[in-house]
Structure formats: structure tokens, C-alpha cells
Amino acid sequence: MTDAKILDLYWERAEQAIYESQKAYGKYCYKIAWNILYSREDSDECVNDTWLRAWNAIPPSRPGRLALFLGTITRNLSLDRWKERRAMKRGKGEMELALDELAECLPDAHNTEAEVEAAELERLVNDFLCGLPERECNIFLRRYWYVEEYSEIARRYGMKLNTVKTSLFRTRGKLREYLEREGVIL
């Protein structure tokens, strides 16, 4: 089924939309979640939550590319899940949690003027990526958007593993310089 038809189903509020989304993009979303979480159970949950989020978002949304729309939802959910999991591992006692809560009240140690909002950061990252050569940009996104392994990226683009590593190393360096130049201090 084409994206347009699946979107029509969402707009008609037909539950088949979820079935069709799962059929068409289930594996794609699962892989994104798996790369981040490395847990079958968590990945399944994230993918299931993806359909729910999509159901709530469409309408009014009508994404141009459904795959990327769903993939982005899965990715965000997976990142949230990853943070939760890390917090749970770390929080062996209430004390640490309490400290974390209190830490929110403390003023940031960094220069608040230099701090950028998430949206601004997104914009800057986008600009940076747009300025990159296509190959470097692709490799960077495969690594940090899809969280793919080096070897997988190398195989995907028919490159040597070391070339991928070198490319990523250089791009990270460029991003650091770029963000510093833009006055971004994370």
C-alpha cells in the first residue's frame, strides 16, 4: 500500500491504518529502536507507541514521507526510553533521585547566554549538515540518526571500515568547531 493510501486511512480514522503502517514500516521502525535500545522488549514497546503517536498526530499532520515521520517518532521514543533506563540503573536509591531533582533548581554552571534552545540547536545542526559533502553527511546521519554500527555503514555504502571511522571522526571535529564558532556551549 502506498504512503498516500495509508495516510488516507489515518485521515478516515480507520484502524487499518495502524495495521498497514506496521506492515509497511514495522521493520524499519523496529530497527531504529533496536539500534538505540538494544532490547527486544523495549524496542517492541517503542514501535507500538509509534503507531499510537502517529494515530494521534495524523490528522492534522499529513507528512510528506511517512517512513521518516514514523522513524522520527520511534527515534524520539527510543531516546526517551534510553534515558529512562539509564536513570533507573543509576537510581539505586532515593537519595540520588532526590539529588537529581535538586540539581534542577541550581543555576547552570555554564554561561546562560551561550545556551541555546533545542530548536535553535536543531537549526544549527541542520545548517551544519547541509553544508557537509553528501557522503560525509550520509555517513553522519546513518551513525547518529539511525545509530547504525560502523561495519553496517561501511557495508551499506561499499566503503572500508576505516574510511567510515575517519569520516565520522572528521565530521565530529567539524561539528565541534562549528558549534563553538556559533557560540553553542552544551
Place this chain on the structure above:
Amino acid sequence: MSENLERDLERNHKRGHKSQEHLDRQEQERAMRLMEALSGVDERLLERCEDRVIKHQKFLWRSTRAVAAVLCLAVVGAVSWGGYRLSNMKMGSADSSGGAAGAPEAGMENAAAPWDGVSGDTAEMDTPGEAAPDGADEEAGQREEQKVTAAGAESGTAADRDGSKPQTEMAGNGTGGFGAQQETEEKEQEEGAAEENGADGAGDSGVTEYESCLPLKSEKRTETQARTEAVLGAYVPELLPKGYAFENAYRVPEDSEANLTICWSRGMDSITLQLTKPANQPQTVDASRAELYDVHLYEIPYGESVPEEYRQTFNNPVFAAEDFDLEIVKSRMKSYDDQGDTDTPRGNFGVLFSDGVLVRFSGRGSAEEIWEMFCSMGGEE
């Protein structure tokens, strides 16, 4: 003292470890913010990184297909060439000793060709290992060659083209003249007759083998001779679609029914007329029922679209001459969109004339041209 020192070291170590952990956590949090910022990356960039994969895979798929296609072509080419060489080798022994037979044929193919009528002494074949022309066997060789070419024409034109035409092209580039054409044609006929009478001449196992595959012998005819054939000759059309040139004609004397097959060609296009006077006349098609024969009513593959009960008639309809008109010709001629082929409309059908002569047409040309061709037949009158 040492206990205090140890305690201090341990405390420092724990503190360092904790601060390191704290640092790592902070770094991870910062990295996480970047990760999250990447969620808002431009879709076009993401698409591009997907597209790149598709392109890469497509390229691989395309190149694999291209390599496979080239390999297939190479195999088909090798097999065809091998077959061609084999047939030439078999015929070569006859040709090498009897080039004269090939030359008259050249004369028939194209009257204007300057090498027509060549005596054939200079005939050459590129088949390796073949025997040099032997003067003593020349006459016998001529007969053998004639036998092969005549036999090759038995089942249509394909075998003839495979067998005799290449010889025509390769046959002597000597100094023959156009004026000898008629002579050579006659000579050819005489030789054909001699062969019919069983004058096999010097034996050649290759020729014998080749001949044994063909059940009926046929006699070649020139266009002029075809026109003078009793009864059927009258049905050889006077007019042909523009550009068509006579290719060959033959009759099968062993057949109990009067028969004559004649073929014209124009580049890749050809027209073949099979003229017979069958003892049992075929059933003619009801011209008012276009569904029985109109190729435009059905989709390709016809095997799926034409109802089974119509299929036999549809594949080879025979029309009564009184029903036959331009509309019927139009209904049977269709241009097919075949890659590598000409777009000239093609079709086949038969016309049964009142005197019992059946003309089966198979070939290419516009419906109007084919209709005019049929109109130029003088048979029934």
C-alpha cells in the same frame, strides 16, 4: 599514620571516581541533547541518505542484469554462430566444388548485382578445413549444392536463407556479367531437374546427412517461372508493396496437390504467398463474425484473450474470395510493438478462390498495400 594515609587515598580515589562518573554523565547528557537535536534534521537529508542506498543497490542490480544479458547474448551468439558454421561446413563441401550453382542463385536474388551470373570458379567459402575446389568433381558438386538449396527451401524460406543466401553473398566476386542471368537461371533449373532424376553425382556424406532431415524435395523457381506455372502462376501478384523484391520461389513436386510458394523481401520485412489447390477445400470463415478473425479485438497474448473455440480459426483464417475485402485485410494486419522489430503491420490469412485455389498470405505491409497486391492477382478471371 599509614592507616590514615590509606584512608585518605581511598577517600580521594572514591571522590575521583565519583567525579569521573559525574563528568561522564554530564557529557552523556550533552551528547543526548545533540542526539535529540538530530531528530529535527531536514527530511531531505534523511531521504538523501536513504536514496543513496537505493541508488547504490540499483546500480549493483543494473550492472548485474547488464552482465547477465551480455553473457546470455554471448551464449546465444556462440550457439547461433556454431550452428551457422556447422551448416556451412556441411554445405561447404558441395559449394567448394560447385561454385557455379551458387552464382546463378545470386543472379536470382538481385538481377542488378554485378557479380550475377559469375561462372562460380572463384567461389569461396570461409569454412576452415574445407576441400579446395576440384575440377573433376565440379559438375557433381553443382548438383549436390543445388540439391541442398532446393531442399532447404522446402519448408518455407528460413532454411533457404540459412543455407543458400550466405553462399550467395560469399559466392565468387569474379568477373561475371549481368547478361548471363537468364542463362544461369535456366542452367540452375536443368541442374535441379537432373537432381530430381536422381543424378546425385559425387557422394558427400555431409550433404546426404543434411538432406536426410528434409522429407520433401523442392524445385526452385524464378519469379518469371513462377508466373508461368499452370493454374497457380496466375495468382502470383503483379503488384507488391513498395520496395519489395523477389527472394525465392519453389514448388514441391512430390506433393500430390499443385503448390507454389513465393517470397519477396524488403529489408527485415517479407511477404510469403503459399498457393495451393487442395483436394479438400478448407472451411472458410464467416466474414460477418469479426470476433473469429479480427486481431484488433483481442489483446496480446492471444492465447489468453482469444476464446478457445475461436482460436483455430483466429490463428489461420481462410476467407472466401467473394467475402474478401479491404476491411478484412485491415482486420488481420496489425503493427506490433516488438523491440528491435520494424513497426510495419503484419498478419496472415488465406483466401479461397472460386476455382479452388487457396492463397495463404503471411507477411508485412499496410492493409491497403496488401489489398492492392491481392487485387493484382489475375487468377479467377
